[in-house]
Each structure stands twice: as C-alpha cells, then as structure tokens.
Amino acid sequence: MTNFLQPPRLRIGENSEEERRATWLELFYDLVFVVAVSQLAHNLTEDISLSGLFGFVALFIPVWWSWIGTTFYANRFDSDDIIRRLLVGLHMLTAAAMAINIHHGLGESSAGFALSYALGRVVLIVEYIRAGMHIPSARPLTTRYAMGFAIAAFLWLVSVLLPIPWRFALWTLGVIIDFATPLTARKFQLGLLPHASHLPERFGLFTMIVLGEAIIAVVKGVSEQKWDFLTVISAVFGLIIAFSLWWVYFDNLGGTPIQTARENGRVGVVNLWLYTHLPLVIGIAATGVGVEHILLSKSGLALPDPQRWLICGAVALCSLALGILHRFGVIRYCKIRSQYRLWGAVLLVAIAIFGKGLLPVTVIAFVAVVAVVQVVQDLYQSRPTTRLVDPEI
Incomplete structure (x- = not known):
C-alpha cells in the first residue's frame, strides 16, 4: 500500500x-x-x-x-x-x-x-x-x-x-x-543533474502541446472558410509544416544533454538545451497562428505583409533553434543537419522579404517545401551507410 x-x-x-x-x-x-x-x-x-x-x-x-x-x-x-x-x-x-x-x-x-x-x-x-x-x-x-x-x-x-x-x-x-x-x-x-530519460520526455510533451495548436489552427481556419481548392491545398500545406516540425524535432532526440553533462562535467549544455527550447516553442505556437491567418486570407489576393512575415518568421525561428540544438549536441549532434536548419531559416526570411505580392497558397507552399527539405535531408543522413557517429556529419 x-x-x-x-x-x-x-x-x-x-x-x-x-x-x-x-x-x-x-x-x-x-x-x-x-x-x-x-x-x-x-x-x-x-x-x-x-x-x-x-x-x-x-x-x-x-x-x-x-x-x-x-x-x-x-x-x-x-x-x-x-x-x-x-x-x-x-x-x-x-x-x-x-x-x-x-x-x-x-x-x-x-x-x-x-x-x-x-x-x-x-x-x-x-x-x-x-x-x-x-x-x-x-x-x-x-x-x-x-x-x-x-x-x-x-x-x-x-x-x-x-x-x-x-x-x-x-x-x-x-x-x-x-x-x-x-x-x-x-x-x-x-x-x-536531471533524470536523463524523464526530462526529454517532458520537454517533448510540451512541444506536443504547442504543435497541437498548429493542428487546431488548420481545423479552425478551414471550418471558418468556404471550402475551395486553394483553401484545401493551403490546409494540407499547413499540416505538412506541422508534421515536418514534429519529424525534425522528435526524430533527432538521439542525444541527451543530461548524459553529455554527466560524461563531460558540463552543466552549461543542460542550460543551453533548456533556454533554447523557449524560442522553439514560441516559434511553433506562432506557426499555428500564421497558418490560421493564411487560411482566413482571401485566396485570390496577395498575402498581406504581416501575415507573410508571421508564418515565415515563426518557422524560421523554429529552424534556427533546432540548428543551435544540433550544433551544440543537445539533440543529435550533426553539423550538416545544423547547417540545413540554419540555411532553412535564411531561406524563410528571404521568402518573407522577397515574397511581396505572392498569393497565400504560394507563400505557405514555399514554407512547406523548406520544411519538407529538412525532413528529406534527415532521411538521407539516416541511411544505413551514413556514419552518424562521425562528428563531421
């Protein structure tokens, strides 16, 4: 008892x-x-x-x-x-x-x-x-x-x-x-030091909470619009972005900062892992809002500047945070993946800067492509022939 x-x-x-x-x-x-x-x-x-x-x-x-x-x-x-x-x-x-x-x-x-x-x-x-x-x-x-x-x-x-x-x-x-x-x-x-398996799971659960907001945004955005082809396509792209963020985050939890700190005596890596999650979850939550605004925008008119900057900036913030986590090994340590995340953030900012006049479906399509490329790159890196233990990959 x-x-x-x-x-x-x-x-x-x-x-x-x-x-x-x-x-x-x-x-x-x-x-x-x-x-x-x-x-x-x-x-x-x-x-x-x-x-x-x-x-x-x-x-x-x-x-x-x-x-x-x-x-x-x-x-x-x-x-x-x-x-x-x-x-x-x-x-x-x-x-x-x-x-x-x-x-x-x-x-x-x-x-x-x-x-x-x-x-x-x-x-x-x-x-x-x-x-x-x-x-x-x-x-x-x-x-x-x-x-x-x-x-x-x-x-x-x-x-x-x-x-x-x-x-x-x-x-x-x-x-x-x-x-x-x-x-x-x-x-x-x-x-x-925190527990090596329990804390990453808890952080993952909070990440799931904010990812859920992206799913809710798609459902809410579609339900408040008349269903047409462009709205449905935009909703699909919104789900693809959320799915890609989930994939890139949860598929790279092969390393744990607690184990790294215990082996090397570096508490700083745990704190880096902790504080870098703040911009990550803020970016994911803002991504959901950005998707909802795109779905509520008039599909035949150019996406207004605030909405374009919101969706591009939010996903870029997520990509930047993930790149930092990769670079310092608090999730799977991989220089190439870190570079892809950082270049993804740069591309998303470029879309925000030069995408003036684009339709909502075009903007969200470009963002989805950048997100999917991150997943494809991870799959390529995870091939059986890839040496994931090599610190240069």
Whole structure:
C-alpha cells in the first residue's frame, strides 16, 4: 500500500540511468497549459502587429517558465503523497488563473496575471523548502533555488501595487532573476543533474502541446472558410509544416544533454538545451497562428505583409533553434543537419522579404517545401551507410 505521507525523495543519483516515464499526475497537470497556450495563440491571432507579437512573447515567457519550474522540481524530487498532490493542485489553480488573465494580460488583467504567476512561484518555493528539509544532500541546491525564486516572486507581487508601465519593469526584473537563478547554481547542479530519460520526455510533451495548436489552427481556419481548392491545398500545406516540425524535432532526440553533462562535467549544455527550447516553442505556437491567418486570407489576393512575415518568421525561428540544438549536441549532434536548419531559416526570411505580392497558397507552399527539405535531408543522413557517429556529419 502506498504511503501517502512519505516525504519527497531524490529521483536522481544511483538510479538515474533507469527508464522513467511521465506520471499520470504530470500529464494531468499539463492539461491546464493546453488551455494557457491556446489563450496565448488567441491573443496573437487577434493582433499580429509588432506590438501584438511583443505581447504574445511577454506573456508566453512566464507561462512557459511556470511549467519549467514544476517540471524540473518533479524531475529531481517526487513522491506520490497527499501533500505533493495538493501542491500540484495549487499549481494547477495558479496556472489556470494565469490562463484566465492572459486575454488582457498586458492591460486590465495584468495585475491578476502577475498575482497568479507569483502565487505559483510561492507554491514552488514551498516545495523546494520541503525537499531541502528531507534531503540534506540536495539542500544547497534547494536553498539557492528557493531564495532566487522568492526574490523574483516578491517582485511580481509588488508589481500588482504599481501602475503600468512600472508594473512591467518589475516583471522584467523578476523574469531575469528567475532565469538567472539556475545559472548561479551550476556548481550545485553537477551532482544533481536531471533524470536523463524523464526530462526529454517532458520537454517533448510540451512541444506536443504547442504543435497541437498548429493542428487546431488548420481545423479552425478551414471550418471558418468556404471550402475551395486553394483553401484545401493551403490546409494540407499547413499540416505538412506541422508534421515536418514534429519529424525534425522528435526524430533527432538521439542525444541527451543530461548524459553529455554527466560524461563531460558540463552543466552549461543542460542550460543551453533548456533556454533554447523557449524560442522553439514560441516559434511553433506562432506557426499555428500564421497558418490560421493564411487560411482566413482571401485566396485570390496577395498575402498581406504581416501575415507573410508571421508564418515565415515563426518557422524560421523554429529552424534556427533546432540548428543551435544540433550544433551544440543537445539533440543529435550533426553539423550538416545544423547547417540545413540554419540555411532553412535564411531561406524563410528571404521568402518573407522577397515574397511581396505572392498569393497565400504560394507563400505557405514555399514554407512547406523548406520544411519538407529538412525532413528529406534527415532521411538521407539516416541511411544505413551514413556514419552518424562521425562528428563531421
């Protein structure tokens, strides 16, 4: 019988090489972020100007970081006790409150959004303090995290009392401290590296969440239009882009940054892997919005500049992030694949620059071709005769 009053336990160390899967509680927790990402995409759909894009990114960062915080905690420390379940329930409440306040998150709902995020960090701080009390070997790391996150949470709480734009100044400072806290704890992380199989799976699941937005965008875009040949073709291209992004990301998880860090003593590769996922998931989410705008555009008229830049820029951002991950070996280390990703990003920017006057179906077709070429190149590299262990490939 499970002991539901058991303290947190260290989930890494001697058993770090054992296979570990996401728990049902973690999967349940992810559901609230499906809603949050959907709200973020809805905001961008309503305003794809530079200010709208800035607002989308500004709200996406704390939502993503909130998920990151609880995911890293569960990766290192976990127990299926009543207190842990209740704390996860509180996390879900704060994340749901963030989702509720996203629609006007930089306006009339900004105070509610800040309060929701801050309370979520407070719950995380309680969890780290609890883990440090029960696991002496992890106390230096948990103390550093609790202190750094507490300072950031305090700034978010104080921002509720300030008017705009000073409120956002404290948000910015709070996010910087939140992001910097793991970097200041590098010497404590080396002996407590994340679990090698569990964390990549969790990151993959969040990537699936944002990829789901691309699928929703295709369905929504087609359902709101009269079905004609060009709309159907554009929808097919939209699905091809999403499928290609899925293929290139999940088919290249042959290397793991945790194993690299453990073998070489380089914690920096884990942090690079962590922070590079932010532009990747932002790009995927924005890609879905870009596809939806193309499907809602008049098929016989040239695609407006904002829509063209959105779809090309979003996929280019994904390609750039993947190229960085390849280059530094935090996913499959492959110089040629990294170059293809980077050249793909360049081509997509070129389409955005020189594609003025093109029809929506033409723009999305070009983007889809660039995405498919990435997949074809990976398949070519994966032939049985290809030496994937060669660092020059």
